[in-house]
Amino acid sequence: MKDATLKQIADQLGVSITTVSKALKDYPDVSPKTKKKIVDLANKLNYTPNSFAVNLRTKQSKTVGLIVPTVDYNFFSKVFEGVLAEAEKRKYLVIILRSNEKLDIEKKQIELLLNKRVDGILMSLSNETGDFDHIKNIITNKTPLVLFDKIAKLVNCSKVAINDKKAAYDAVTYLIKKGHKKIAHFRGSFMPQNSIDRFLGYKKALEDNNIIYDSSLVYICDNNTDFEDGYENAQKAVAEHPDLDAIFAITDLVAIGIIKYLNDIKIKMPEQIAVFGFCNSFMSEIITPKLTTIDQPGYEIGKKAASILFDEIELKKTDNPIQFQSIELATSIIERGSA
C-alpha cells in the first residue's frame, strides 16, 4: 500500500491541499466540520506527516548524533542518561553510535551523521584519535559540535569535561596525607587527554610532596573499561614492588580488578595496600572493601553537553554568533573503605 498523501486526502474530499495541510496542523481558519472530516480521513488512510520532507524545508531534523568510544556499565551509561534526559526535555532524538575506541570507525560515523544531516553532534573521542581533521570537518560543515569527557584541546568548539589533572592530584595527595609513600599508578593508554592528564596529576602530587617519581610504578591498562586489566597489572605490581602501599587507578573498573586480586591473595585494604578509583560508579559501592574514588559526574556531563548543543542549534537558526563554552565540572573525593 502506498502511503496516503495530502493530495489523496484533498482529492477524496474535494478540498485544496492547503486546506488539508492547515486542518492537520489545526490552524484556526479551517471550519471545525471540515477539519473533522479531514482528520478522520487522514486517520483512516494512516496518513503520517512526512518528516523528511519537513526537514528539507526547515533544514532541521530535531535529531542529534552521540558518538561514545564504548558502551560500558559505568561512566558512559550515566552520560547517556544525562543526554537523554536533556533530549527528552528539548524534544530532540538521539542517534547513538560507538566508535569502539577506533579512529577509522569514528571517522566513518561522523561522515554518516553529516550525510544524515543531523542538527548537531556530541562526542567523546576514541583512544586512537590523535589528529582531528575529521572532527574539524564537522565544524566546516557548520554542524554544531560539543565534545565531552575525552576532548581535544586543539579543536575549536564547546567542551564539557572535568579537570582530570586536578582530580588525580587530589586523589594522590589524599593517599600521601594518609601516609602512603610507594604509590603506583595504573594509567590508561598514551593517547586520550584524560589519561595523560590523570597521569600528570599523579606525578605532580608526588613532586609537590617530595616523593621521587619512579616510572616503574606506572602500569598501563590499555583497556581501562575491563577489570581483567587491573587484575593482571596488580599481579605484576605486587610481584615487582613488595613494598607497594597504594595504587591510584585510572578507572573504577581497573580498581575493582585490583581489589579482586588483592582479595584473592589476602592482602588487607587499606592496611597493607590502599586502592583509589576514578568515576564513582555503582560498583564502587558494592565491592568489598567499598572503593574510595573520585566522583566524576557523568550524568551532569551528558546533560550539560546536550544542553549546550541544543542551545547552539537554536542559535544557529537565528544567525546569531555562537560563543563556544568550555565547561569544567567539579569532582570530589568519595571516601570509602579501600583507601
Next chain:
Amino acid sequence: MKDATLKQIADQLGVSITTVSKALKDYPDVSPKTKKKIVDLANKLNYTPNSFAVNLRTKQSKTVGLIVPTVDYNFFSKVFEGVLAEAEKRKYLVIILRSNEKLDIEKKQIELLLNKRVDGILMSLSNETGDFDHIKNIITNKTPLVLFDKIAKLVNCSKVAINDKKAAYDAVTYLIKKGHKKIAHFRGSFMPQNSIDRFLGYKKALEDNNIIYDSSLVYICDNNTDFEDGYENAQKAVAEHPDLDAIFAITDLVAIGIIKYLNDIKIKMPEQIAVFGFCNSFMSEIITPKLTTIDQPGYEIGKKAASILFDEIELKKTDNPIQFQSIELATSIIERGSA
C-alpha cells in the same frame, strides 16, 4: 553559506546534473577524468548528499528506533551492545529512547518514531503497558516491529525473549535440591509479562516439589533496577520470617541489595540464607559472596532482535510476505558462592 547542490556543481563544470549525480555515485559510464573533476569540486564545496531527499525517493531512512524501559548498568546495556553490533554490520543507525517504565511516554515515543518514518522499531515494553493499541498502531502503519524481553503475547509481530517461567523454575528447583525449604521470592510489579512468568515459575517449582506456596513469602520490588528495593525488602523478609533459608530475586540488582543487607547483619550466605539472582550481570561477579544467578543473554537478545528487524525491513521492500518469528533464547544457571 548555502549548501552546495548538484546543480551548482553541474553549472560550474558545464556538465549535466545527471552526470554529477552519476559521478558521485561512482557509476561506470562517467569518464574517470570527469569523475575526478566532479568529486574534487564536490569536496571543495563541502557537498553532502541530501539523505532526507534520498529518503523521499527510496522510502528508506536506514534508521530504526529502539525503545527501552530504562537505561541501566546491567541488562539493557548488554541488549544495547547487541543491537549496535548488528546495526553496525547491517549499516543501520539506531535512535534510542527510554520510556522510563511509563505508558504515556512510550505512546509518545512510538508516535515520534513513526512520524520520523524510521524503517523499523525494536522495543521492550514498560511496566505500565497493559493495553497494546499503540503497539498495534506500529503494525497498522506497516512499520516492522520486533518486541524483546518485555513482550506482549497478544501483539502479532516477531519476538525475542527467554523463557522466564522455565528459568525461574530452574532456579527455584536448584534451591530446593540444595535442601532449602523456606524460599522467598522478591518479584517485580504485576504488569510485565516477565515478572508474572518468573513468579509462576517460582510457584510451579514449589508445587512440583510438594512445598506449599505461601503468599507472605512473596515481596514486591517495584523498582527492580534499584538495589535499595532489595535491601529494604530483605530487612522485612528477615524480620517476618526468622526461618527463611533462601531468596530468589527477580534481578541481580535486587539480589545485590539483599546481599548487602545480609552482609550488614552478618548473616552467612549460603549457609544461613541462600540468594539467587537473575541476569548474570557484571556485578554478580564482583560482590561478596559472588552471586549465583540465571544467565540471561542480553547481548544475544539485542543482536537477534535487531537481525530479525533488519531482515523484515529488507523483505518489506521486496513485497514478500513476512513470517513472524518467536525466538526463545536459552538460559542457564551460573553457580557461584551465594547459593
